[in-house]
Amino acid sequence: MTERLSDAEREAALAALPGWDHDAKRDAISRRFEFADFSAAYAFMTRVALLAEQMDHHPEWFNVYNKVDVTLTTHDAGGLSEKDVKMAKAMEDFAG
Numbered sequence: 001m002t003e004r005l006s007d008a009e010r011e012a013a014l015a016a017l018p019g020w021d022h023d024a025k026r027d028a029i030s031r032r033f034e035f036a037d038f039s040a041a042y043a044f045m046t047r048v049a050l051l052a053e054q055m056d057h058h059p060e061w062f063n064v065y066n067k068v069d070v071t072l073t074t075h076d077a078g079g080l081s082e083k084d085v086k087m088a089k090a091m092e093d094f095a096g
């Protein structure tokens with residue numbers, strides 16, 4: 001089972017992820033990505049979907065035209081885990 005981040009690990013992860021907001025109640029992180037158009041947003045989502053399948057870790061997300069709202073948390077860990085941090089960093093790379 002995936003382990004939830006400790007308080008110190010969570011603080012370090014959040015410091016390394018500027019632009020991501022922490023929801024303490026859910027112990028989740030969220031961010032809005034904006035792209036030039038729908039095609040660019042969809043390409044981003046496709047790249048993330050392929051990674052999510054590899055990791056067996058799937059984001060909560062919502063897309064309208066060029067915006068993708070993402071929330072990450074690890075349900076079986078009861079909050080943030082290293083999986084969320086890894087996926088958030090990959091999303092940052094994919095978004096350019």
